[in-house]
Amino acid sequence: MGSARAGTPRRGPRPAGSDARGDILDGARRSFAAHGFAGASLRGIAREAGVDPALVHHYFAGKADLFIHAVLVDPERATFPGEVAARVLDGPHETIGVRWVREFLRAWDVDGGGERFRALIHGASGDECVLARIRAFLGAEVFARLVAATGSDHGPQRAKLAGTQVIGLGLARYVVRVPGIADADPDDLAQAIGPALQRYLDDDLPPRLLSGGDTDE
Amino acid sequence: MGSARAGTPRRGPRPAGSDARGDILDGARRSFAAHGFAGASLRGIAREAGVDPALVHHYFAGKADLFIHAVLVDPERATFPGEVAARVLDGPHETIGVRWVREFLRAWDVDGGGERFRALIHGASGDECVLARIRAFLGAEVFARLVAATGSDHGPQRAKLAGTQVIGLGLARYVVRVPGIADADPDDLAQAIGPALQRYLDDDLPPRLLSGGDTDE
Numbered sequence: 001m002g003s004a005r006a007g008t009p010r011r012g013p014r015p016a017g018s019d020a021r022g023d024i025l026d027g028a029r030r031s032f033a034a035h036g037f038a039g040a041s042l043r044g045i046a047r048e049a050g051v052d053p054a055l056v057h058h059y060f061a062g063k064a065d066l067f068i069h070a071v072l073v074d075p076e077r078a079t080f081p082g083e084v085a086a087r088v089l090d091g092p093h094e095t096i097g098v099r100w101v102r103e104f105l106r107a108w109d110v111d112g113g114g115e116r117f118r119a120l121i122h123g124a125s126g127d128e129c130v131l132a133r134i135r136a137f138l139g140a141e142v143f144a145r146l147v148a149a150t151g152s153d154h155g156p157q158r159a160k161l162a163g164t165q166v167i168g169l170g171l172a173r174y175v176v177r178v179p180g181i182a183d184a185d186p187d188d189l190a191q192a193i194g195p196a197l198q199r200y201l202d203d204d205l206p207p208r209l210l211s212g213g214d215t216d217e
Numbered sequence: 218m219g220s221a222r223a224g225t226p227r228r229g230p231r232p233a234g235s236d237a238r239g240d241i242l243d244g245a246r247r248s249f250a251a252h253g254f255a256g257a258s259l260r261g262i263a264r265e266a267g268v269d270p271a272l273v274h275h276y277f278a279g280k281a282d283l284f285i286h287a288v289l290v291d292p293e294r295a296t297f298p299g300e301v302a303a304r305v306l307d308g309p310h311e312t313i314g315v316r317w318v319r320e321f322l323r324a325w326d327v328d329g330g331g332e333r334f335r336a337l338i339h340g341a342s343g344d345e346c347v348l349a350r351i352r353a354f355l356g357a358e359v360f361a362r363l364v365a366a367t368g369s370d371h372g373p374q375r376a377k378l379a380g381t382q383v384i385g386l387g388l389a390r391y392v393v394r395v396p397g398i399a400d401a402d403p404d405d406l407a408q409a410i411g412p413a414l415q416r417y418l419d420d421d422l423p424p425r426l427l428s429g430g431d432t433d434e
Contacts, residue, residue, distance in 0.1 A: 036253065036255065036342075036343045038253065038255075038256060039255060118342055121338065121342045121388075121392075122339065122342040122343050124392060124393065125253075125335055125338045125339040125342060125392050126253045126339045126343070131392075131393065134393075135393060135395075156397070157397050160389070160395055160397055160398055161398070161409060161410065163385075163389065163395070164382065164385040164386045164388070164389040164395075164398065164410070165381065165382050165385050165413065166385065167385045167388050167389065167393075168380075168381040168382050168383065168384045168385020168386065168388065169381045169385065170385075171338075171381070171384050171385065171388060172377070172380065172381040172384065175341060175342050175348075176341065176348065176351075176352065176384075178352075178377055178380070178381075180373070180374050180377055180426075180429045181377055181378075181381065183429070184426055184429050185425065185426070188423040188425055188426035188429075189426065191422075191423045191426075192378060192417075192422045192423055192426050193378070193381070195416070196382065196413040196416060196417075199412070199413065199416075200409075200413075205408075205409045206405040206408045206409055208402065208405055209401055209402070209405035209406065209408075209409050212397045212400065212401050212405075
């Protein structure tokens, strides 16, 4: 799952015409993964990216903004969560669960074997501001789409239950790096775990639990 | 899910005859939850607990040792993971999944609504030494017992798959605090999520995935 691009430090002056914004995002991903949200500095990220610190402030509103773009949002990439959600929904309803697991793994397996996911979890568990922005972004870009597509009553609550399984898979594969999960074939994991998601979307569940989420979102 | 005991800062000199080791563990839980593993200091924890820093060094071998005891291990508590695993196994095989979810929630709902779980995830995602100790402890105390009890072929890999669902529930309830999951009734969650775990323990799964974990542990 390694990637030379994400794993290779890049220092010194940038070649003319290179992508400064992309370099900053790469440097930020490495810095956040190594030092966490609190430990990484904009100055250190600029040094890692080989750019002037003023350029970081030119492209991003602050550390939280840069964090969200670096680990989650970057819309220029195929891993943009909105794009991932669209691919999950592109197919028959009865296999949404399998596609959800497969596309989740495709999106996070790239770029250094889950370095971005580790940074995401470390940031979300350590900083309330980062957590609030992650929740707002995923709620709008990913969650609302998947909920609408479940086509069932109590869609938000069903999608949240499915989400607990997906995020747990990410934690086991990218953060804890459990042998047998971290190195498993993505399609095998999709076949094994997808039906658990599908069950949350389609099957009978405790009525009080299903109605619990309706008033909150 | 709140608890006045865990949420109330405690400073100043301890009353005579009080439990210094317990006070240190309480102070450590609050400090690690607030500042993360890297950000908390033994001196700050001693101040939070109202004890002399030398006493922290008397009871614990270092910061990683104190972290593991504070958030995970403390054997004087009913939440000791080995005790939790024993309660999961105390009943019929076909309801292990429901008991696993219920006992997991009972163990982590106490003490300030998941403050320990947040500290655990923040520590595990930010420090390789802490992660290695968490993996070793849970592997020996929890995982080996649950695996032996599955009574199926490929027990380790099946238990790991079930573990991804359990840890994802913890992340949604205690770290991200998803409305509808964070405030749901534990028994409702056990009824909804337990069968997903049971399926990992008992049902047909991709053979290559099942054999993947056998050589690693």
